Amino acid sequence: MNAIRKYSGFNKLMDLLDTVQQKMNHPAWFFTPYVTLFVVFIIIPVIIAAGLSFTYFNTIETPEFVGLSNYIELLTRDEVFMQNVLPNTIRFAFIVGPVGYFLSFILAWMLAQIPHRPRTILAIVLYSPSMTAGIAMGVVWTVLFSGDATGYLNAWMMNFGLISEPIQFLTSPDYLMNIMIVVSLWSSMGVGFLAMLAGILNIDRTLYEAAVMDGMKNRWQEIFYITIPSMKPQMLFGAVMAVVATFQVGAIGVQLSGSNPTPQYAGQLMVNHIEDFGFIRFLMGYASAVSVILLIMIYGISKVTWSLLGERD
Amino acid sequence: MAKYQAMKVDPKGFSKDQLKFYAILIPMALFVALPIIFIVSHAFKPMNELFAYPPRFFVRTPTFENFRDLVALASQSGIPFSKYLYNSLIVTGLGVFLSVLVTSLGAYSLSKLKFKGKKLLFEINTLALMFVPIAVTIPRYLTIERLGLIDTFWVLILPLIAMPVGLFLVKQFIDQTPDELIESAKIDGASEMQIFTKIIIPIIAPALATVGILSFQLLWNDVIGPNLFIDDESMRTLAFYFQTLAALATNQAGAGGANMIAGQGIMAAASLIMFVPNIIIFIFLQGKVMNTMAHSGIKS
Numbered sequence: 001m002n003a004i005r006k007y008s009g010f011n012k013l014m015d016l017l018d019t020v021q022q023k024m025n026h027p028a029w030f031f032t033p034y035v036t037l038f039v040v041f042i043i044i045p046v047i048i049a050a051g052l053s054f055t056y057f058n059t060i061e062t063p064e065f066v067g068l069s070n071y072i073e074l075l076t077r078d079e080v081f082m083q084n085v086l087p088n089t090i091r092f093a094f095i096v097g098p099v100g101y102f103l104s105f106i107l108a109w110m111l112a113q114i115p116h117r118p119r120t121i122l123a124i125v126l127y128s129p130s131m132t133a134g135i136a137m138g139v140v141w142t143v144l145f146s147g148d149a150t151g152y153l154n155a156w157m158m159n160f161g162l163i164s165e166p167i168q169f170l171t172s173p174d175y176l177m178n179i180m181i182v183v184s185l186w187s188s189m190g191v192g193f194l195a196m197l198a199g200i201l202n203i204d205r206t207l208y209e210a211a212v213m214d215g216m217k218n219r220w221q222e223i224f225y226i227t228i229p230s231m232k233p234q235m236l237f238g239a240v241m242a243v244v245a246t247f248q249v250g251a252i253g254v255q256l257s258g259s260n261p262t263p264q265y266a267g268q269l270m271v272n273h274i275e276d277f278g279f280i281r282f283l284m285g286y287a288s289a290v291s292v293i294l295l296i297m298i299y300g301i302s303k304v305t306w307s308l309l310g311e312r313d
Numbered sequence: 314m315a316k317y318q319a320m321k322v323d324p325k326g327f328s329k330d331q332l333k334f335y336a337i338l339i340p341m342a343l344f345v346a347l348p349i350i351f352i353v354s355h356a357f358k359p360m361n362e363l364f365a366y367p368p369r370f371f372v373r374t375p376t377f378e379n380f381r382d383l384v385a386l387a388s389q390s391g392i393p394f395s396k397y398l399y400n401s402l403i404v405t406g407l408g409v410f411l412s413v414l415v416t417s418l419g420a421y422s423l424s425k426l427k428f429k430g431k432k433l434l435f436e437i438n439t440l441a442l443m444f445v446p447i448a449v450t451i452p453r454y455l456t457i458e459r460l461g462l463i464d465t466f467w468v469l470i471l472p473l474i475a476m477p478v479g480l481f482l483v484k485q486f487i488d489q490t491p492d493e494l495i496e497s498a499k500i501d502g503a504s505e506m507q508i509f510t511k512i513i514i515p516i517i518a519p520a521l522a523t524v525g526i527l528s529f530q531l532l533w534n535d536v537i538g539p540n541l542f543i544d545d546e547s548m549r550t551l552a553f554y555f556q557t558l559a560a561l562a563t564n565q566a567g568a569g570g571a572n573m574i575a576g577q578g579i580m581a582a583a584s585l586i587m588f589v590p591n592i593i594i595f596i597f598l599q600g601k602v603m604n605t606m607a608h609s610g611i612k613s
Binding site for chain 1: 317318319320321322323324325326327331334335337338339341342345346348349351352355366367368370414415416418419421422423426427428434437438440441442443444445446447448449450451452453455456460471472474475477478480504505506507509510527530559576577580581584587588591592595596599602603604605606607609610611612
């Protein structure tokens with residue numbers, strides 16, 4: 001048996017690999033692949049976006065330098081941006097972000113206090129929506145919220161006598177945004193939620209007991225003086241994930257209403273505005289300016305969370 | 314008021330004071346699961362149940378009709394369903410492998426090797442945790458075009474391989490490995506790469522599983538790549554095919570009509586096909602994911 005293995009081609013290949021590996025000592029072997037891809041597909045696009053935002057670029061002619069005029073136009077003359085897109089984005093982000101984050105924490109906190117098996121099952125269920133990517137889900141939501149009596153929500157509410165006429169959930173500007181918020185909250189228990197759950201489970205138990213000895217009086221004190229401070233790094237990771245997830249959502253409004261722009265721009269978020277100008281109107285310079293503003297907003301909000309939750313050395 | 318007792322983390326068995334948590338967690342889980350149960354149920358509904366009024370949540374007589382239609386529709390468009398599936402499997406399989414490899418190599422260098430600019434690199438990567446790829450779709454397109462990658466398989470894979478979150482998680486995980494382990498292997502004459510493949514990889518398997526899952530979700534669900542960077546129909550993936558069907562179904566929703574309702578069943582079947590691999594992989598690897606997440610904290 002050993003003799004066969006000794007001379008098999010597989011073993012020779014492994015030996016060869018080992019000889020090659022023996023010579024790979026330089027750090028560059030390790031970081032070059034990642035750094036190359038990181039620079040090409042993340043850093044360079046961000047730099048190009050910043051550069052293009054100062055130009056007029058319609059994809060056919062070479063970009064023409066126009067200074068700050070895209071930004072000036074965006075902030076002073078783009079009524080849709082100032083009256084719909086920006087307020088929508090802020091409203092959406094400031095509800096979905098904090099509420100989703102709070103939900104993730106409180107659910108993780110409760111999950112940590114039940115035994116392993118039920119905890120695992122419930123955690124999988126709560127995490128599962130974040131794995132349903134937008135693609136075909138949009139159609140499923142349209143079936144549930146459909147604006148005529150065949151929509152499930154309408155049919156139920158009419159059945160129970162809550163409403164007499166079906167509500168145009170997806171085409172009415174009054175409802176679209178709220179449904180977007182509900183759908184996003186539904187899928188907000190993602191990676192950050194798992195991180196916080198792991199964080200709570202890993203807190204040293206003796207800390208809690210010591211606190212009781214020292215006269216800690218109630219659950220709230222425990223949460224604020226022990227649980228949260230002991231898992232600050234995970235709280236911060238969860239917060240950053242929540243911020244990013246919130247701003248990344250964009251497709252949802254377009255999927256639900258079936259059009260970009262969304263009805264009366266009611267569900268228009270910055271990501272949709274970028275798509276609208278970049279790929280529908282081909283005003284790439286202008287769209288890039290919106291991208292830059294979006295990246296700056298995410299960075300700013302993350303920095304605020306950072307200073308709230310980050311540990312100071 | 315009940316006397317305050319210290320929080321019982323990870324209890325071994327059931328006790329009465331857990332009831333209040335179940336009372337919130339179970340209804341919450343049911344509520345969250347409803348749309349998913351709906352997809353499963355809807356995907357198996359025959360035509361007459363899709364058209365039923367008042368609409369019924371659960372399927373009565375399950376059939377595979379929607380799945381058959383989904384496959385048949387693909388052949389009508391000239392590309393067999395199996396081709397889309399094959400493309401998706403290749404792109405996802407190769408992508409996940411490369412992502413795990415590239416990420417773990419990079420993470421090892423940031424954690425244990427010494428080189429100039431290492432600290433800066435990690436800081437930039439932490440900053441990039443906040444990166445939103447969708448915001449730079451346009452410049453990404455321009456970069457990819459310039460590199461001549463349009464209409465190649467690589468364009469579906471390469472842009473998604475470097476995941477800042479992945480590098481971050483694996484690096485934090487490797488930080489927990491004692492340096493003595495590496496030092497003693499060095500004394501035995503092992504090179505850095507041998508240490509990496511023989512000692513580090515087995516230890517960081519949970520973190521690699523986590524990167525694998527995240528990368529799988531990204532690649533398997535990606536529609537931006539096949540949508541923007543691919544013109545050749547025969548190179549497109551399942552996610553893309555389903556998106557075109559979805560666009561078709563939503564457009565018909567505006568016009569109303571029977572096609573839309575038939576489309577719903579097909580779309581539910583499509584959603585299910587996209588979702589099931591994700592959930593199965595997660596269920597198998599969730600223990601490893603939780604293990605990795607314990608080290609996920611950002612220390613600023």
